[in-house]
Amino acid sequence: MIRQRRRSAFTALAGVLALVLAACGSGGSGSGAQEQQFSDQDVQAALDAGGTLTVWAWEPTLKQVVDGFQRKHPRVKVELVNVGTGDDQYTALQNAIAAGSGVPDVAQLEYYALPQFALAKSVTDLRTLGADEYRDTFTPGPWASVHAGEGVFALPMDSGPMALYYNQEIFQKHGIAVPTTWDEYVAAARALHAADPAVYITNDIGNAGMATSMIWQAGGKPYGVDGTNVTIDFSDEGTQRYTAMWQQLISEKLLAPVDSWTDQWYQGLAEGSVATLVTGAWMPANLQSGVAAGAGKWRVAPMPQWKAGERAGAENGGSGLSIPAASEKKPLAHAFVEYATTGEGVQLRVDGGAFPATTEQLSSPEFLNAEFPYFGGQKANEIFAEEARNVLDGWTYLPFQVYANSVFNDTAGKAYVSDTTLSDGLRAWQDSSIEYGEQQGFTVGP
Amino acid sequence: MATPLPAAVPAENGRRRPRRRRSWAGWRFVGPFLAIFALVFLAPVAYSIYLSLFRTRLVGGTTFVGPDNYEQVLRDPQFWSAVVRVTLFLAVQVPVMLLIALLVALAVDSGRLYGRNFFRIAVFLPYAVPAVVATLMWGFMYGTQFGLVGNVNEAFGITLPDPLSPELVLASIGNIVTWEFIGYNMLIFYSALRVVPTSLYESAEIDGAGQLRVITSIKLPALRGALLIATIFSIIGSFQLFNEPSILQSIAPNAITTDFTPNLYAYSLSFSGQRFDYSATVAIVMGLITMVVAYVVQLRGMRERG
Numbered sequence: 001m002i003r004q005r006r007r008s009a010f011t012a013l014a015g016v017l018a019l020v021l022a023a024c025g026s027g028g029s030g031s032g033a034q035e036q037q038f039s040d041q042d043v044q045a046a047l048d049a050g051g052t053l054t055v056w057a058w059e060p061t062l063k064q065v066v067d068g069f070q071r072k073h074p075r076v077k078v079e080l081v082n083v084g085t086g087d088d089q090y091t092a093l094q095n096a097i098a099a100g101s102g103v104p105d106v107a108q109l110e111y112y113a114l115p116q117f118a119l120a121k122s123v124t125d126l127r128t129l130g131a132d133e134y135r136d137t138f139t140p141g142p143w144a145s146v147h148a149g150e151g152v153f154a155l156p157m158d159s160g161p162m163a164l165y166y167n168q169e170i171f172q173k174h175g176i177a178v179p180t181t182w183d184e185y186v187a188a189a190r191a192l193h194a195a196d197p198a199v200y201i202t203n204d205i206g207n208a209g210m211a212t213s214m215i216w217q218a219g220g221k222p223y224g225v226d227g228t229n230v231t232i233d234f235s236d237e238g239t240q241r242y243t244a245m246w247q248q249l250i251s252e253k254l255l256a257p258v259d260s261w262t263d264q265w266y267q268g269l270a271e272g273s274v275a276t277l278v279t280g281a282w283m284p285a286n287l288q289s290g291v292a293a294g295a296g297k298w299r300v301a302p303m304p305q306w307k308a309g310e311r312a313g314a315e316n317g318g319s320g321l322s323i324p325a326a327s328e329k330k331p332l333a334h335a336f337v338e339y340a341t342t343g344e345g346v347q348l349r350v351d352g353g354a355f356p357a358t359t360e361q362l363s364s365p366e367f368l369n370a371e372f373p374y375f376g377g378q379k380a381n382e383i384f385a386e387e388a389r390n391v392l393d394g395w396t397y398l399p400f401q402v403y404a405n406s407v408f409n410d411t412a413g414k415a416y417v418s419d420t421t422l423s424d425g426l427r428a429w430q431d432s433s434i435e436y437g438e439q440q441g442f443t444v445g446p
Numbered sequence: 447m448a449t450p451l452p453a454a455v456p457a458e459n460g461r462r463r464p465r466r467r468r469s470w471a472g473w474r475f476v477g478p479f480l481a482i483f484a485l486v487f488l489a490p491v492a493y494s495i496y497l498s499l500f501r502t503r504l505v506g507g508t509t510f511v512g513p514d515n516y517e518q519v520l521r522d523p524q525f526w527s528a529v530v531r532v533t534l535f536l537a538v539q540v541p542v543m544l545l546i547a548l549l550v551a552l553a554v555d556s557g558r559l560y561g562r563n564f565f566r567i568a569v570f571l572p573y574a575v576p577a578v579v580a581t582l583m584w585g586f587m588y589g590t591q592f593g594l595v596g597n598v599n600e601a602f603g604i605t606l607p608d609p610l611s612p613e614l615v616l617a618s619i620g621n622i623v624t625w626e627f628i629g630y631n632m633l634i635f636y637s638a639l640r641v642v643p644t645s646l647y648e649s650a651e652i653d654g655a656g657q658l659r660v661i662t663s664i665k666l667p668a669l670r671g672a673l674l675i676a677t678i679f680s681i682i683g684s685f686q687l688f689n690e691p692s693i694l695q696s697i698a699p700n701a702i703t704t705d706f707t708p709n710l711y712a713y714s715l716s717f718s719g720q721r722f723d724y725s726a727t728v729a730i731v732m733g734l735i736t737m738v739v740a741y742v743v744q745l746r747g748m749r750e751r752g
């Protein structure tokens with residue numbers, strides 16, 4: 001599950017969607033595709049008739065899902081295409097949709113990117129395919145993330161409740177306690193770097209997904225979305241908590257200046273120069289495949305807290321499967337999405353190392369008691385499941401988050417390479433996002 | 447040109463048909479070229495101009511806005527800072543590169559160089575390395591953590607300035623481009639020097655001219671045309687700077703912004719921002735600026751020559 005920029009979203013685009021649906025309703029002809037309802041019989045008929053289904057996704061465990069689906073429905077052939085990770089896929093998908101040809105039948109979309117596609121009416125409202133019945137199948141966080149207003153635009157495939165991954169060997173070697181609060185985290189960063197200048201607490205050169213997830217956990221709500229009215233304000237208390245803490249790490253040069261998912265990063269994780277990672281629960285599969293040398297050294301702990309004794313969590317990454325509006329095989333596509341996210345496919349993916357979004361798997365003893373040899377036999381899923389319950393409510397991403405994230409390093413990134421402070425950088429990011437939002441026709445205020 | 451007399455004769459005889467047939471024959475020869483020219487050159491430009499007259503928004507859809515996008519580009523500080531950046535690059539990197547290429551070409555041509563062929567190939571070789579590979583390679587050397595700069599720092603216990611910091615990254619890109627294109631420009635200069643008739647050198651020798659005099663009086667005047675061509679190519683190349691910053695961006699995202707050069711800005715607008723209309727406008731305006739500058743340089747060069 002290599003995801004260059006994994007972020008997730010709780011979305012609340014109620015007004016926008018209401019407008020969209022209203023427009024469809026009154027528009028009459030031409031909006032039929034959005035309104036069309038499918039019954040179970042339609043789906044069964046499509047499965048019996050068979051055909052070829054194109055799926056665009058980069059999630060590695062989907063391969064097993066495709067095999068399983070094809071065994072179950074021998075007449076259907078699924079072509080799984082990896083057109084790139086994250087933004088690369090969104091670019092390809094947006095281009096295909098704009099061109100009106102070559103659009104896949106199923107596409108993987110991260111939660112933070114979903115509102116943009118929902119707003120542009122590029123993906124199908126799955127309620128027309130009966131998605132409402134899955135309300136209780138998924139955990140609340142991911143289920144909220146696939147909503148844009150009333151509509152359901154994807155079925156959750158996985159989720160990314162954040163946790164602290166740490167290299168136990170390094171912490172033991174220098175006799176430093178594993179941090180449980182962010183104050184302890186900063187102290188540990190200083191102690192580690194003082195004990196061995198080659199060791200950094202973590203790596204960061206400015207990453208929008210990381211920053212927004214940290215603000216989320218700190219209780220910040222910089223984004224507000226109500227229909228086409230958007231507010232962007234990085235001066236609230238939660239954001240300030242984050243910038244005050246993180247600024248210390250930046251100013252004292254306690255962060256390894258290495259970007260995630262690069263060769264240097266994997267190298268740093270393996271040789272112990274990057275001592276911790278604060279990231280989503282989808283990370284273990286990546287550590288196992290990318291940092292084999294770290295097996296047995298790494299452990300998982302709950303995310304550090306802003307106040308000792310608190311239990312606040314946030315999401316980082318996570319994605320769902322959606323059906324582009326231009327697909328001509330929606331009943332068939334829906335059968336596949338259901339299989340992969342709610343049916344037998346879920347177990348196949350969990351067996352492959354994925355972190356699911358379904359209540360059943362997340363609460364099964366088999367899942368919770370699984371021991372990770374990579375983490376020295378630790379039952380890591382217990383921690384992840386606990387963190388999933390701690391995720392704070394009320395977070396929203398922008399309906400143009402894909403663009404906003406692309407200019408994070410132009411603005412907030414300056415804090416990492418110049419005298420600009422992180423909070424000034426975030427203000428510049430705010431201005432840049434507001435400008436884009438206004439150009440795109442939103443009513444944007446700070 | 448004199449009027450072709452035979453053509454006039456049939457016309458006087460009142461026989462017009464052969465003449466008309468002949469005029470169509472010309473089109474048949476030019477036709478295939480014109481069709482491809484229209485398809486691959488004119489059509490994209492026309493489509494870009496068409497796009498630049500509209501504005502597509504997430505809320506509100508597509509509307510015809512006429513020249514609004516152009517007005518916006520002319521007042522866009524991001525665009526102009528990118529133009530200033532590539533102009534600075536042009537003003538510093540191009541003279542340095544051409545001067546080195548000129549010295550190398552003169553050295554190779556002087557005939558006094560030991561292992562001339564090897565030297566010529568060695569200097570030209572970087573041009574044969576794809577720009578993407580070259581940039582990745584240099585990017586690795588520039589790294590202060592795991593790259594060559596980092597290794598040097600570690601080995602000697604010093605701290606070299608970070609070549610990928612916002613202050614130095616433009617110079618670092620200039621270094622890569624210079625490395626890539628010295629060989630190419632050297633080859634242009636060298637081929638211009640090879641066509642100088644040897645009799646000129648012989649008469650210079652008879653007149654008792656030294657090497658320096660030969661260079662200033664024979665070789666440099668002979669190079670003037672090649673120098674003009676190389677300069678125009680370099681101007682276009684600088685204004686279109688894209689590959690090197692685009693690849694280095696992944697290892698220095700805070701130093702190389704999404705609007706680092708006009709081309710990178712157009713790319714980001716189009717692929718991250720979904721603003722194809724505004725991106726097309728930026729591309730057209732930048733194309734016009736490049737054309738004007740290249741034309742002015744050419745006019746000046748021609749005048750000096752004449």
